[in-house]
Amino acid sequence: QVRLQESGPGRVKPSETLSLTCSVSGRSINNYYWSWIRQPPGKGLEWIGYTYSSGNTNYNPSLKSRATISVDTSKNQFSLKLSSVTAADTAVYYCTGGGRWSDPWGQGTLVTVSS
Amino acid sequence: DIVMTQSPDSLAVSLGERATINCKSSQSVLYSSNNNNYLAWYQQKPGKPPKVLIYWASTRQSGVPDRFSGSGSGTDFILTISSLQAEDVAVYYCQQYYSPPYTFGQGTKLEIK
Numbered sequence: 001q002v003r004l005q006e007s008g009p010g011r012v013k014p015s016e017t018l019s020l021t022c023s024v025s026g027r028s029i030n031n032y033y034w035s036w037i038r039q040p041p042g043k044g045l046e047w048i049g050y051t052y053s054s055g056n057t058n059y060n061p062s063l064k065s066r067a068t069i070s071v072d073t074s075k076n077q078f079s080l081k082l083s084s085v086t087a088a089d090t091a092v093y094y095c096t097g098g099g100r101w102s103d104p105w106g107q108g109t110l111v112t113v114s115s
Numbered sequence: 116d117i118v119m120t121q122s123p124d125s126l127a128v129s130l131g132e133r134a135t136i137n138c139k140s141s142q143s144v145l146y147s148s149n150n151n152n153y154l155a156w157y158q159q160k161p162g163k164p165p166k167v168l169i170y171w172a173s174t175r176q177s178g179v180p181d182r183f184s185g186s187g188s189g190t191d192f193i194l195t196i197s198s199l200q201a202e203d204v205a206v207y208y209c210q211q212y213y214s215p216p217y218t219f220g221q222g223t224k225l226e227i228k
Contacts, residue, residue, distance in 0.1 A: 045210075061216060105166070
């Protein structure tokens with residue numbers, strides 16, 4: 001069974017960089033797509049982007065080039081960095097498998113942007 | 116970007132009755148070369164991550180009860196729950212993966228009447 005687990009700070013200050021890691025177990029990260037999706041409290045889902053294990057990526061232009069998704073095959077992990085955060089970036093961040101529909105999903109981690 | 120619009124925003128259905136959720140895309144998500152609709156449906160229960168129910172518009176994910184079905188093509192899609200169970204109370208989202216950025220509908224909250 002494939003399991004994903006997000007980790008990272010629960011609070012980030014405005015203008016700083018949000019950094020999250022997703023640890024994958026039960027499957028090699030190689031030869032698959034992996035994605036990040038976020039959900040502001042009480043709101044809907046927003047696709048952030050995906051990466052292939054080779055490092056090929058695709059991002060949501062709404063993030064204005066602030067997002068970077070990378071893969072560490074040696075640790076079976078992939079990561080998200082989001083720079084210059086504001087309060088609007090406060091959300092539950094999910095890592096997911098897949099480059100089309102998302103499956104499976106991590107449990108999600110709430111990141112609050114606040115000074 | 117492809118805009119996904121769901122209707123209704125909320126829905127209350129009696130146990131054992133049929134629930135129907137609509138999803139409309141601002142442009143076709145049917146890829147003509149393979150005749151596949153790039154459309155998925157998710158279920159999200161409170162405090163939990165979403166779970167995929169349907170992909171390719173009508174293919175049920177393994178383990179999903181057969182009371183859930185997806186239909187439609189092009190720009191208009193439907194998620195049907197044939198006989199509502201108490202555990203189906205959730206928010207349901209459609210998502211297009213035809214063209215990045217992949218986009219979701221705003222969600223439909225399903226409750227028991």
